Amino acid sequence: EGPSFDKAGVMWLLRLQSGEIMKVTYGGECTVVTKGISFPGGSRFDKDGKLIVTSRTGLLSYDTTTGAVTTIRQYYGTQVFRGLNDVIVDKAGGIYFTEPNGSNLYRPVGRVFYLPPSRQGELSLIGDTFAFPNGLVLSPDESILYVGEYSLNRTAAIPLDRPGVVSVARTPYVFAYMKGGVGPDGM
Numbered sequence: 001e002g003p004s005f006d007k008a009g010v011m012w013l014l015r016l017q018s019g020e021i022m023k024v025t026y027g028g029e030c031t032v033v034t035k036g037i038s039f040p041g042g043s044r045f046d047k048d049g050k051l052i053v054t055s056r057t058g059l060l061s062y063d064t065t066t067g068a069v070t071t072i073r074q075y076y077g078t079q080v081f082r083g084l085n086d087v088i089v090d091k092a093g094g095i096y097f098t099e100p101n102g103s104n105l106y107r108p109v110g111r112v113f114y115l116p117p118s119r120q121g122e123l124s125l126i127g128d129t130f131a132f133p134n135g136l137v138l139s140p141d142e143s144i145l146y147v148g149e150y151s152l153n154r155t156a157a158i159p160l161d162r163p164g165v166v167s168v169a170r171t172p173y174v175f176a177y178m179k180g181g182v183g184p185d186g187m
Helices: none
Strands: 011-015 020-024 030-034 042-045 051-054 059-062 069-073 087-089 095-099 110-115 124-130 133-138 144-149 154-162 173-177
Touching: 011 042, 042 087, 051 087, 051 095, 087 133, 095 133, 110 133, 110 144, 124 144, 124 154
Parallel strands: none
Antiparallel strands: 011 020, 020 030, 042 051, 051 059, 059 069, 087 095, 095 110, 110 124, 133 144, 144 154, 154 173
16 A cells, blocks of 8 residues: 655555555565554655655654654544545645545545644645545646545546635536446555
């Protein structure tokens, strides 16, 4: 899950079931660098070179130099996260991430959040009616957030006015429908 490359080109991977973060060198050597993360699902590097990781228990930061795992967020307001899955970091260092657990085709209660670069204050709720949001990516100019909805077999496009703020002047729309039995899983 969640392959990401650091500035040196080293690949970092997650093992969902075993809770591991792994590192793959140019020579193909794969090593487990940490264990014990509850269902790590997505990862991206931030501007400081920290690996941002989504997990069942919250949004985490992994320091690839020291091996330290730090919890960034575990709550939305007073609610404990139900289980996070995918993540993308914008150019300013803000973090978009998905919370699909508990949602499906018949119960579209998946959420997408934005945490500003300061990582202080409240999270912005991008939306809370996604059918298992499973994948995120920004357009090159970061004016559109694309959200993969696994249970609806589609990708939604969410226009943004600025980081973490859904546009009131532009309408969200379905960017693409997929064929087959299951929808997008990561982007």
